[in-house]
Amino acid sequence: MTRSTSHSHPSASHGAAALACLLLLGASASAVSIPIVNHSFEGPDAAGGYLLETPTGWTSLDSNNEFVESITGVGMSGGDGLQYLGVENGTLYQDLGVSFQPGMTYRVDLASAHREGFTHGEVEFGVFSSDAIGTDLGTAGFMDIQGVWDGSGNPDGDNLWNVFRDASALNQIGSGALGRVSTFTVGGTAPTGNIVVFIRNSTGAARVNVDNIRLEEISGIVLGDVNGDGNVLLDDYAIIRDNFRMNVATRNLGDLSGDGEVDFTDFLEWRNNSEFGGLSMAQLNAMLQSVPEPTSALLVSAGVLGAATRRRRS
Known part of the structure; x- marks a missing residue:
């Protein structure tokens, strides 16, 4: 089953509440x-x-x-x-x-x-x-x-x-x-x-x-789901972050594209299928500020935090 969801940009006054809610959401499979x-x-x-x-x-x-x-x-x-x-x-x-x-x-x-x-x-x-x-x-x-x-x-x-x-x-x-x-x-x-x-x-x-x-x-394989729990959440991103630029051969270690390396392609699959597509650049940067260098600098400077088309497959 294919599902699409529309999102609006949260206002500044509701930013914190929106972020808290989004941590609990994800693209789910049955x-x-x-x-x-x-x-x-x-x-x-x-x-x-x-x-x-x-x-x-x-x-x-x-x-x-x-x-x-x-x-x-x-x-x-x-x-x-x-x-x-x-x-x-x-x-x-x-x-x-x-x-x-x-x-x-x-x-x-x-x-x-x-x-x-x-x-x-x-x-x-x-x-x-x-x-x-x-x-x-x-x-x-x-x-x-x-x-x-x-x-x-x-x-x-x-x-x-x-x-x-x-x-x-x-x-x-x-x-x-x-x-x-x-x-x-x-x-x-x-x-x-x-x-x-x-x-x-x-x-x-x-x-x-x-x-x-x-x-x-x-x-179905949920696009962006690294740990196989059927959801696309920040714990999936954490695996990609921790193994970034490493040569691995399995999806559960962050290689979503199957090319043997955890790279920007894998990060983009996670982001494009998460519930974070409606967030502003400032909000995304705030969430990523605790990511250890140099990974955070690579992710931010590559411009991958802009608006992206969200994809799902079930």
Whole structure:
């Protein structure tokens, strides 16, 4: 679906309010949930306790230690349903029986909890193709579960124990070092094989506690969307800024044009598809004044902050 939006220039008296609102807006794509069998690990039924078994509908890649356990039975909360999954040094996966589609972004989110008094590891999650089990597609999501402890060395540790929180929520705390979602954007040619979701812990005996895995298929590549969340916001610009003039090969690092470098072409795609096209030069310069030199000087002196035609594709 193609959508166009008209914008007027904000007045000086309403400039601050307009800027605050625009930070929350973006070009959005529609998302559809792809069903995952036993997404909240309710089977097999641990009857309010603990059961050392692979969850129903899932396959263990490593035949290691995985279990299901009652959430409230161990004094935890949040998540979805009655049970959570524990994994120790292994990978679980599930073939969803549906194929990847060209031009789609696949986004996986997962919840985790730091159980008070226990040492935990880092969990990774995302998608494989059924033709290449074990090979990550796109950017794997992660959660540093031990990092919740403020003595772990993670700068964002907040000591919130025993509560399941999504990777997408953890990413909004501090510097984002506690977690992020998984994203994989398909270009014009989709991978062969079915979509496979995976959960992985490769940190030895340090277990991870997870729950409520979800997969969304976001229709269309949103022009200007760097991080694959379906929106074009300032966090996308920050990636382009931080990697400017660097040779990278992936969209999530800022190379939107696919030419192997983060450059003005990528910046223009972001700007032309953001909600900042109606702002004045003065307002844009004010927003960019904190950008470290020499990047800000390059962007401003190149004249790319003038009026531009906004493009969207979904």
